[in-house]
Amino acid sequence: MTELNPEQEKRLKRIQQSRRKNAEELEDLHQQGEIETTDSSFFSGLAGDYQDLGVFAIYHGDIGAAQTSFNEAMSYYQRSSDKDSIPLHSARQRMQGMYTALLAGEEATLSNLAESMRALAAEEDCDPTDQWADRYFLGWCLAGAVLDAVDDAALAGLETVSDEKPGAHAHYGQAVLSTARGIRDDEPAAIQSGIESMVTFHEQDMDADNVVKQIMSVEATALTILGRAKGYSPAISSEFIPMDLVEANAASFHL
Amino acid sequence: MYIDHVLATAVVAETSEGYDVVIGENPNGDGHIALYILGSTIIGATSVETVEDTIEREKQEDTDQDGSDKIGEDDIDEAPGQEQRWRLSERQKLWIRTIGDFVLNLYKASNIYDQYSDDDDENDSQCGLNATGIDMVVDKQVTGRFSASSTYTLFGGEYQKTKNNVATDYYCVHDRSTFVQTYADDPTDLTDGSAGERVSVELMEERGYEIVWPEGGFDEGDASEIGPDVIAYDENTGEYVVVEAKTTGSTDAVGISLFRTDAYDGDPQLSEEWIRNSIRRLEERGRLDSVTAGNIRRSLETGSLQQKVVFVRDVDSATGRTLTSPRSESTDITNETVIGVDSVTITELQAEDEDVNDD
Numbered sequence: 001m002t003e004l005n006p007e008q009e010k011r012l013k014r015i016q017q018s019r020r021k022n023a024e025e026l027e028d029l030h031q032q033g034e035i036e037t038t039d040s041s042f043f044s045g046l047a048g049d050y051q052d053l054g055v056f057a058i059y060h061g062d063i064g065a066a067q068t069s070f071n072e073a074m075s076y077y078q079r080s081s082d083k084d085s086i087p088l089h090s091a092r093q094r095m096q097g098m099y100t101a102l103l104a105g106e107e108a109t110l111s112n113l114a115e116s117m118r119a120l121a122a123e124e125d126c127d128p129t130d131q132w133a134d135r136y137f138l139g140w141c142l143a144g145a146v147l148d149a150v151d152d153a154a155l156a157g158l159e160t161v162s163d164e165k166p167g168a169h170a171h172y173g174q175a176v177l178s179t180a181r182g183i184r185d186d187e188p189a190a191i192q193s194g195i196e197s198m199v200t201f202h203e204q205d206m207d208a209d210n211v212v213k214q215i216m217s218v219e220a221t222a223l224t225i226l227g228r229a230k231g232y233s234p235a236i237s238s239e240f241i242p243m244d245l246v247e248a249n250a251a252s253f254h255l
Numbered sequence: 256m257y258i259d260h261v262l263a264t265a266v267v268a269e270t271s272e273g274y275d276v277v278i279g280e281n282p283n284g285d286g287h288i289a290l291y292i293l294g295s296t297i298i299g300a301t302s303v304e305t306v307e308d309t310i311e312r313e314k315q316e317d318t319d320q321d322g323s324d325k326i327g328e329d330d331i332d333e334a335p336g337q338e339q340r341w342r343l344s345e346r347q348k349l350w351i352r353t354i355g356d357f358v359l360n361l362y363k364a365s366n367i368y369d370q371y372s373d374d375d376d377e378n379d380s381q382c383g384l385n386a387t388g389i390d391m392v393v394d395k396q397v398t399g400r401f402s403a404s405s406t407y408t409l410f411g412g413e414y415q416k417t418k419n420n421v422a423t424d425y426y427c428v429h430d431r432s433t434f435v436q437t438y439a440d441d442p443t444d445l446t447d448g449s450a451g452e453r454v455s456v457e458l459m460e461e462r463g464y465e466i467v468w469p470e471g472g473f474d475e476g477d478a479s480e481i482g483p484d485v486i487a488y489d490e491n492t493g494e495y496v497v498v499e500a501k502t503t504g505s506t507d508a509v510g511i512s513l514f515r516t517d518a519y520d521g522d523p524q525l526s527e528e529w530i531r532n533s534i535r536r537l538e539e540r541g542r543l544d545s546v547t548a549g550n551i552r553r554s555l556e557t558g559s560l561q562q563k564v565v566f567v568r569d570v571d572s573a574t575g576r577t578l579t580s581p582r583s584e585s586t587d588i589t590n591e592t593v594i595g596v597d598s599v600t601i602t603e604l605q606a607e608d609e610d611v612n613d614d
Contacts, residue, residue, distance in 0.1 A: 011541050018538075018545035026556055036558025038591055041527045045556065048531060086585055086592050092522070131511065131585050134519050165517055172519040205518075207481070212539045 001059065001239055002214040012211045016056045023049040040083040044093055047076035051100055052212055058242050059215045066245060070104035078113060087124050088132040091117065091139035098142055102222040102229075103245065105252035110146060117143035121154065128160040137161055138173065141180040145226060146255065150184035168204035171197045172219070179223050183230055191227045192234040198223055199238045216240050229253035384606055386410050388575040389425050390508075407602075414578045414599070419589040422598040423577050427606035431569075434604060451500030451567040452484045454602060458565060459487035464496060467547060468537070482533030483525070484565075486551065494561060495554045499525040502567040509566050509599050510579030511586040525562050526594045530555055564599045573606040 004012060023046055029035055035042050054069035077097035084090035094117045101110035117139045126136040137158035144150035155177060162173030175198035182190030198220035206213035217240040224241055227234045228250035391412040407426040414421040428434045435442045438457075440449040456466055464487035485498035501513050514523035522528040534551050537543040554560040568574075578599060581587035588594045 007541075011539075014545045015538055018549055022549045022552055026553070029553075029557065035556050037527055037556050041591065042556060044528055045531045045552075048535065052535070084592065086590075088585065089592055131515070138519060165519070167517075169517045169519055207536070207540050209541060210536065210539045211541075212535075 001216065001242065004059075004211060004214065008209075008211045008214075012056065012059065015211070016053070019049050019052050019056075023053070038083070038085070040080045040085065040090070040093075043076045043080035043083065044096075047073045047080060047093070047096065047100070049073075050076060051096075051218065054100075054103060055212055055215050055218070058245060061244070063244055063248050067104050067248070070100045071106060074100040074104050074106060074109055074113075078109065081113075081116070086132075087120055088126055088130065088136050091120065091132060092135040094120070095135060095139040095142055098139075098146060099218055099222040102225045102249065102253075103218065105249040107253050107255070110253075114143035114146035118147065118149065121151070126157070128157050128164075133157065134161045134165075134173070138176050141176050145176075145180040145183045145230075148183065148230075148255070150180045155181060168201050171201035171204065175201060175219070175223065179227065182232075183226075188232050188234065191223075191230075191232050192236065195220055195223045195227065195234055195236050195241075199236075199240055202240050216242050221245060225249045225253075226255075229255045384410075384427060384573055384575050384603075389577060390575055391423050391425070391577050392416055408606075416580045417578065417589040418581075418584070418587050419591075419595075421578060421589055421596055424598075424600045425575075425577060426600065426602045427573070428602060428604050429606075431604045434602075445502050445504065445567070445569055448484075448500060448502045451502040451565055451602075454567065455485045455498045455500045455565040458600060459485060459496065459498065462489070463491075464489050467495070467551075468543060482537050483530065492559075493554075494559045495551050496561040496563050497525065497530055497551075498563045498565055500565040500567070502569065504569050506570050506572070506574045506576065507568070508574075508576035508579045509564055509588070509596075509601065511581070511588055511593065513564075513566075514588065514594060523588075523594050525564065525596065527555060527591065530560075530562070561597045562595050564596055566599060566601045567604065568601060569604040571605050573603045577601055 026035070026042075026046060026049075030042065037045070050069045050073035054066045054073060057063075057066035057069055074097050077093045077100060081090040081093035081097060084093065094113050097113040098110055098117070101107075101113060121136070121140045121143075124136075126133050128137070130136070137154055140154040141150065141158050144154055158173055158177050158180075162170055162177060165173055175194045175196075177194070178190045178197060179194030182188065182192075182194060199217060202213070202217035202220055217238070220236075220238065221241045224234060224236055224246050228246060229252075389410045389412070391410070392415040407428055410425040412423055414423045434454075435445065435450065438450040438453040439445055440447055459466060466485065467488050468483065468486035483497045484500040485496075487496045487498065488494075489496065499514070501509075503513075507513070511523065514525055516522075516524060516529075522532075531552065534543065534548050538545055538548040551560070578588075581590075584590055585593060588596045
C-alpha cells in the first residue's frame, strides 16, 4: 500500500467521514421518497460509496470492516442491476457486483450474479460495436470464470472490443480475458498475467494524487481472490493488492 | 411570468391588456431603446424623460422631423412571427423574449451593445438560418439574442424527438474570428476543446450562476482536466448545473456518440453515474472539497441538478442540426439510464450571415 503523506491522510479522513455521512443521508432520503434518480442509478451510486468505505477500511487495516462495506456495495450493485431498464447496460453492475462479492467473501451472491450475467448473455445478443459491448463481454467472461463455464463467444467478443481500446484501457480487457482463459484452460501463467495486466491498468489509469486509488486496486484484488479461490497461487506482489484481504477471503470460497 | 434580468429602475406589471414596462436610466446605453419582440406581440411605448431632455429633444425635433425611427404597429402586423425592433430616441436598450402570452425574460443588452458602433446598429448582422431552418421540433420558436463577448442570433425551443424533451438553444455566431480569438487557447486549433469550455463558463456567468468548478474559470491547458467541464450553482433555485462542452469540426448533431468514453467500466459522459464518479475523483484528488462534493451529489439524487451540453460546431456550412434522433432506448441521450441530458446549447461558428437593415 502506498504511504500517504500527512496532507493526504487528512484528506482521506475527511472523505471517509463525508462518504459515510452522505450514504446514510441518501438512504434516509430514499426511505422518505425524496430521491428523483431511478432506483438503478441511485443504488449504483450507493454501491460506489460503500466500495470506497471498504477501501478506507483496508487502509486502516480493518479487514472485517472492509468485508462489511464491500458486502453492502455488492448488495447495492445487485439491486441496481435488478432495477436497470436496459439489460445490456446492467452488465456493469453485475460485473462490479462480482468484484465486490469476491472482496466481501460472499460466495452465494457471487454465484447468483455470475448466473444472472450468463442468463443475460443467453437472452440478449450484443455486437462488439454496440454501445454497451465492453461491459457485456467483460461481465460474461468474468461470470464464466466464476462458474467454470467460459464461453468461446465471450472471449472472442472481449478480444474484439479490447483491440479497439486505446492505452491503459486495453490492459483492463486483457486482464479479464487472460484470467478467464487461464481458468478455462487451467493455465496458471495466464491467470497471473491477467492479474498483472489489471495492476498495470490501475497504475496507468490512476491519478497520482488520488488518495483512494493509491490504497488498492479493487479489480486486481478481486481477480487475485478469484485465482486463489480456483486453487491457483498467483505470485503477485503489488502495493495495490492487500494480501491480508486476499488471504482472508480465498478460504471463504469453494468455487 | 418569469423575469430574467431587469434594469435596476424598471417596473414590469401585468395588465388586462398585456405588460407595462417602465424603463429607467441606462447610462451605458447607446442612443436607442430596442425592444425585440415576436410578431404576435403588440407593443406600445411611452418615453419618460427629464425636463431638460424633453426641451433638448423638442429643439432637435424642430430641426429634424424624424427624431424617432420607431416602427409602427402596421409594420409589426405585416411580419407575424418575425423579430421586430421598436426604436426610440433614448440611450437605452432592452430585450424582451416572449412565448405565447408570456414574457419569457426581459434583460438589457449592455454587454453585447457596448461593442456595437452606431454603424453596426444600422446594418445589424443576422444569422442566415431562420427559425424554421433549425431542426428542433417545437411548439413555439422563440427568437432572441444572447449577450456575450461576441454577437449571436439565438433560436430557442424544445427538442421533442427524444424520450424526454430537451431545452435547446441554437446560436449563430456572426464573427467567427472574434469568437475564436476570445475563447480558444489556440485560435488556429479548436481541437483542444477550450473554446467550448470557456464559452460554457461565460454562459453560466451570464445567467448569474456561481462557477463551482473549475475555480476561477479555465486557465490555459485546463482542457484535459477530468470530469465535467463546468459545474455551476444557481443560488436562486438551489440547483447545480453540470456542463459538458464539446467542440466539433464536423456536421455532427448532438447524439450519443459524443459522450462515449474509452473506459471499460465507464458510463457515457454527463450521465448520472459518470457525474458521481467524476465528483468522487475530483474530491479524492483534493480538487473539490468534500462539502461541495456532497452538495452536488445530493442535488443529483434529489433532482436539483441540470445536465447541460454546450456544443460548439465549426464547419464551413451551417446545417441547422441540433439533436440526432435516437435509434433506440440505448442511444437516447435524454434517457436517464443512458445520460439524462436536460438542455443543449449549440453554437454555430460558421453560419452564413445576411445583412438586415433596420430602417
